[in-house]
Amino acid sequence: xxxxxxxxxxxxxxxxxxxxxxxxxxxxxxxxxxxxxxxxxxxxxxxxxxxxxxxxxxxxxxxxxxxxxxxxxxxxxxxxxxxxxxxxxxxxxxxxxxxxxxxxxxxxxxxxxxxxxxxxxxxxxxxxxxxxxxxxxxxxxxxxxxxxxxxxxxxxxxxxxxxxxxxxxxxxxxxxxxxxxxxxxxxxxxxxxxxxxxxxxxxxxxxxxxxxxxxxxxxxxxxxxxxxxxxxxxxxxxxxxxxxxxxxxxxxxxxxxxxxxxxxxxxxxxxxxxxxxxxxxxxxxxxxxxxxxxxxxxxxxxxxxxxxxxxxxxxxxxxxxxxxxxxxxxxxxxxxxxxxxxxxxxxxxxxxxxxxxxxxxxxxxxxxxxxxxxxxxxxxxxxxxxxxxxxxxxxxxxxxxxxxxxxxxxxxxxxxxxxxxxxxxxxxxxxxxxxxxxxxxxxxxxxxxxxxxxxxxxxxxxxxxxxxxxxxxxxxxxxxxxxxxxx
Amino acid sequence: xxxxxxxxxxxxxxxxxxxxxxxxxxxxxxxxxxxxxxxxxxxxxxxxxxxxxxxxxxxxxxxxxxxxxxxxxxxxxxxxxxxxxxxxxxxxxxxxxxxxxxxxxxxxxxxxxxxxxxxxxxxxxxxxxxxxxxxxxxxxxxxxxxxxxxxxxxxxxxxxxxxxxxxxxxxxxxxxxxxxxxxxxxxxxxxxxxxxxxxxxxxxxxxxxxxxxxxxxxxxxxxxxxxxxxxxxxxxxxxxxxxxxxxxxxxxxxxxxxxxxxxxxxxxxxxxxxxxxxxxxxxxxxxxxxxxxxxxxxxxxxxxxxxxxxxxxxxxxxxxxxxxxxxxxxxxxxxxxxxxxxxxxxxxxxxxxxxxxxxxxxxxxxxxxxxxxxxxxxxxxxxxxxxxxxxxxxxxxxxxxxxxxxxxxxxxxxxxxxxxxxxxxxxxxxxxxxxxxxxxxxxxxxxxxxxxxxxxxxxxxxxxxxxxxxxxx
Numbered sequence: 031x032x033x034x035x036x037x038x039x040x041x042x043x044x045x046x047x048x049x050x051x052x053x054x055x056x057x058x059x060x061x062x063x064x065x066x067x068x069x070x071x072x073x074x075x076x077x078x079x080x081x082x083x084x085x086x087x088x089x090x091x092x093x094x095x096x097x098x099x100x101x102x103x104x105x106x107x108x109x110x111x112x113x114x115x116x117x118x119x120x121x122x123x124x125x126x127x128x129x130x131x132x133x134x135x136x137x138x139x140x141x142x143x144x145x146x147x148x149x150x151x152x153x154x155x156x157x158x159x160x161x162x163x164x165x166x167x168x169x170x171x172x173x174x175x176x177x178x179x180x181x182x183x184x185x186x187x188x189x190x191x192x193x194x195x196x197x198x199x200x201x202x203x204x205x206x207x208x209x210x211x212x213x214x215x216x217x218x219x220x221x222x223x224x225x226x227x228x229x230x231x232x233x234x235x236x237x238x239x240x241x242x243x244x245x246x247x248x249x250x251x252x253x254x255x256x257x258x259x260x261x262x263x264x265x266x267x268x269x270x271x272x273x274x275x276x277x278x279x280x281x282x283x284x285x286x287x288x289x290x291x292x293x294x295x296x297x298x299x300x301x302x303x304x305x306x307x308x309x310x311x312x313x314x315x316x317x318x319x320x321x322x323x324x325x326x327x328x329x330x331x332x333x334x335x336x337x338x339x340x341x342x343x344x345x346x347x348x349x350x351x352x353x354x355x356x357x358x359x360x361x362x363x364x365x366x367x368x369x370x371x372x373x374x375x376x377x378x379x380x381x382x383x384x385x386x387x388x389x390x391x392x393x394x395x396x397x398x399x400x401x402x403x404x405x406x407x408x409x410x411x412x413x414x415x416x417x418x419x420x421x422x423x424x425x426x427x428x429x430x431x432x433x434x435x436x437x438x439x440x441x442x443x444x445x446x447x448x449x450x451x452x453x454x455x456x457x458x459x460x461x462x463x464x465x466x467x468x469x470x471x472x473x474x475x476x477x478x479x480x481x482x483x484x485x486x487x488x489x490x491x492x493x494x495x496x497x498x499x500x501x502x503x504x505x506x507x508x509x510x511x512x513x514x515x516x517x
Numbered sequence: 518x519x520x521x522x523x524x525x526x527x528x529x530x531x532x533x534x535x536x537x538x539x540x541x542x543x544x545x546x547x548x549x550x551x552x553x554x555x556x557x558x559x560x561x562x563x564x565x566x567x568x569x570x571x572x573x574x575x576x577x578x579x580x581x582x583x584x585x586x587x588x589x590x591x592x593x594x595x596x597x598x599x600x601x602x603x604x605x606x607x608x609x610x611x612x613x614x615x616x617x618x619x620x621x622x623x624x625x626x627x628x629x630x631x632x633x634x635x636x637x638x639x640x641x642x643x644x645x646x647x648x649x650x651x652x653x654x655x656x657x658x659x660x661x662x663x664x665x666x667x668x669x670x671x672x673x674x675x676x677x678x679x680x681x682x683x684x685x686x687x688x689x690x691x692x693x694x695x696x697x698x699x700x701x702x703x704x705x706x707x708x709x710x711x712x713x714x715x716x717x718x719x720x721x722x723x724x725x726x727x728x729x730x731x732x733x734x735x736x737x738x739x740x741x742x743x744x745x746x747x748x749x750x751x752x753x754x755x756x757x758x759x760x761x762x763x764x765x766x767x768x769x770x771x772x773x774x775x776x777x778x779x780x781x782x783x784x785x786x787x788x789x790x791x792x793x794x795x796x797x798x799x800x801x802x803x804x805x806x807x808x809x810x811x812x813x814x815x816x817x818x819x820x821x822x823x824x825x826x827x828x829x830x831x832x833x834x835x836x837x838x839x840x841x842x843x844x845x846x847x848x849x850x851x852x853x854x855x856x857x858x859x860x861x862x863x864x865x866x867x868x869x870x871x872x873x874x875x876x877x878x879x880x881x882x883x884x885x886x887x888x889x890x891x892x893x894x895x896x897x898x899x900x901x902x903x904x905x906x907x908x909x910x911x912x913x914x915x916x917x918x919x920x921x922x923x924x925x926x927x928x929x930x931x932x933x934x935x936x937x938x939x940x941x942x943x944x945x946x947x948x949x950x951x952x953x954x955x956x957x958x959x960x961x962x963x964x965x966x967x968x969x970x971x972x973x974x975x976x977x978x979x980x981x982x983x984x985x986x987x988x989x990x
Contacts, residue, residue: 403986424874427903438844451840454836507878510875
């Protein structure tokens with residue numbers, strides 16, 4: 031094996047930890063403000079981050095060369111997604127919000143992967159500083175840990191594209207700017223801007239600053255941690271409607287949102303994925319509205335609002351839920367389950383298989399069927415009037431296959447811990463798509479009570495969340511034998 | 518098509534033998550059914566004997582689907598005529614389950630049926646399990662059908678062991694001879710092992726075709742362990758590619774050596790699964806070693822080859838074991854065998870393809886083709902396999918949902934969808950184990966029959982009929 035750039039790996043991980051230490055300032059301030067007694071524990075975990083970060087960055091990773099190849103970029107991605115969530119679990123332990131390391135790790139991984147599955151029974155009872163920390167983990171994870179550093183590291187210019195594609199694997203990304211660091215920083219800017227707008231709107235709608243902040247971060251990152259015990263039931267209608275809009279937006283490709291905010295409206299129409307996304311959203315919401323109304327016997331605005339909220343929450347894999355209508359029609363379950371698998375647009379903060387991939391596959395399938403009848407016809411798969419190369423279609427197929435394998439494998443392990451087969455599939459699908467909680471799972475009879483799951487189940491779900499967030503390849507690459515083979 | 522019907526009528530005529538022998542009073546009805554089928558078959562054959570040349574691919578797809586539909590239509594006759602079941606829906610379900618060699622039954626107490634009907638059930642499986650298309654090809658080469666396109670319609674996708682034979686008819690004859698030889702051999706072996714001839718014939722018919730109907734309500738649970746192992750052997754052989762079997766039995770081992778990849782994977786999968794299931798049975802469910810090994814082996818083989826003979830109610834086992842059996846059924850046997858499911862060959866290609874994609878991402882400049890049997894698999898085939906996998910997964914998912922819409926609960930819907938689509942048979946819950954599908958609503962039954970047809974014809978053949986372009990000039 032050629033020289034493997036361990037130092038760079040250490041340096042970058044160290045920098046991530048320092049960033050986290052920086053992010054810890056906010057929870058500490060909040061903690062001091064509310065005098066919730068968690069300030070020392072939070073400060074202590076901040077110090078641990080600083081110490082670990084300095085150790086990795088300046089001691090192990092000193093004089094690191096910034097040369098980066100494909101292999102190291104996978105390794106960095108995997109390590110970053112291992113070290114950061116585990117370190118992020120420390121505050122939960124120090125403040126006593128969660129008792130065991132498994133629980134803390136679960137909550138942290140669920141946060142960073144923007145899944146939103148929570149083991150905290152009553153979030154209102156933990157220190158306010160921890161609530162803020164929980165939201166921040168989601169917000170950092172939303173666009174991706176690696177993107178966080180790529181934006182700041184001008185020196186990485188060579189390797190940043192590889193890092194970028196290791197984390198955002200599988201989808202053909204149109205870059206916002208020829209220079210990768212620039213385009214990433216644009217993504218961060220638009221992301222922050224949307225968050226800011228949302229938080230302001232929520233405050234204007236009459237929520238407390240703390241709630242607005244937590245909800246804003248959970249929504250824009252499509253995470254789905256909720257600051258109260260009973261889902262979103264306690265919030266005003268206005269608040270929920272605002273959230274619906276922003277959940278919908280956070281399922282859109284970030285690059286496209288940038289165009290939206292710079293008033294290049296025509297891009298929206300040209301982007302077939304967006305058109306499909308909006309179409310699916312409207313169709314699903316309206317059909318659910320009809321289903322709910324018929325099942326419950328009233329065509330009320332409340333039902334419409336609920337349908338829009340629920341579908342937006344599902345398609346963007348955000349995972350908020352409110353009190354649902356008393357009768358949960360079967361059609362709503364079907365739609366919800368399908369949306370869990372399809373997920374949001376490629377290049378958004380949402381999870382799932384991504385619509386762009388499914389578009390490619392369905393076009394290929396149509397061509398295949400036509401070829402069965404007319405064997406000599408030659409087709410190309412086109413999206414947005416551009417041909418998708420055959421090799422790329424093959425990659426998408428491979429991805430979908432592995433995705434399904436992970437769901438099956440995850441469900442298999444879950445059955446060891448006493449879940450029924452149907453429950454196991456639901457849990458596995460909801461967590462690999464980074465959805466987290468959903469009323470669907472309740473309606474099928476499984477329990478949303480992640481806290482009651484045994485340890486093995488929790489670790490399995492964590493792996494599924496990571497696999498879903500890293501789109502499998504980065505995770506699988508580092509454990510595959512050929513990765514470590516000398517060449 | 519007429520010829521196939523006549524053959525079916527002939528087979529139905531064979532059912533007269535037990536009817537007369539056991540004198541259970543159904544002989545007259547069966548004879549009437551057989552006569553009707555033969556007459557219809559003759560009529561069709563006579564009417565259309567001049568235009569039998571099929572050049573169009575579209576026609577061959579349509580023909581295959583129609584064949585199965587017509588066959589099960591006529592297969593319902595004995596059930597209805599003898600009064601075994603009164604509604605057409607249940608008769609259709611049973612007939613479809615027979616000709617697609619699924620083995621899902623709507624009779625909770627099989628023992629109560631007249632013996633002619635029992636034999637008929639076994640016969641439909643034996644007949645259907647092998648694929649009627651193959652029979653057509655073997656018996657009437659002068660029919661002039663474009664054999665290749667018909668053959669691909671039946672066993673679409675990855676069956677390159679069979680397809681590479683230039684003369685398809687020869688392949689089919691070989692396959693048929695292996696099939697017949699195996700059937701006769703197993704009947705004799707079972708007879709020698711102390712089983713009654715009646716049971717031996719029926720069980721061989723249903724197990725060699727990977728069907729899974731039985732003449733007893735408790736499937737194969739009450740026969741002796743030795744006989745169960747023999748049947749497991751029959752099932753295992755039914756999951757092996759028939760071309761390989763032919764080469765093996767004619768001692769052309771040198772030719773086999775280059776085609777071992779699929780077989781190795783099949784056997785490996787089988788051994789691992791058996792080991793796992795036996796392990797859980799012994800350590801978790803508390804069976805003794807001999808019971809655990811027997812039940813585990815037979816049931817696992819039955820699942821992997823999508824036979825569906827039940828030696829113990831696996832729905833009562835530990836959930837991981839039940840789960841694994843379902844997954845094995847989805848995986849299925851080898852391509853070019855009588856089994857259903859995805860086929861081991863495809864799973865192998867899918868796995869190797871993901872490996873190659875992975876390597877490609879790590880080392881973008883290295884060429885990594887998918888290899889099978891020592892040679893590279895073209896990306897065209899890989900993508901086709903992928904498409905079939907996707908469609909299979911999609912249908913499975915939609916199937917579960919539609920079944921739930923028909924009022925089946927979630928667990929049972931998963932079981933039934935897997936059971937019907939893969940041709941395994943028993944599902945989960947009340948329809949699993951020794952149970953039956955009798956409590957399903959008629960909508961659910963019709964849908965299950967559709968799933969069986971889809972699974973047997975490997976989805977694409979049926980789906981292509983729904984394409985608007987298919988019907989356009």
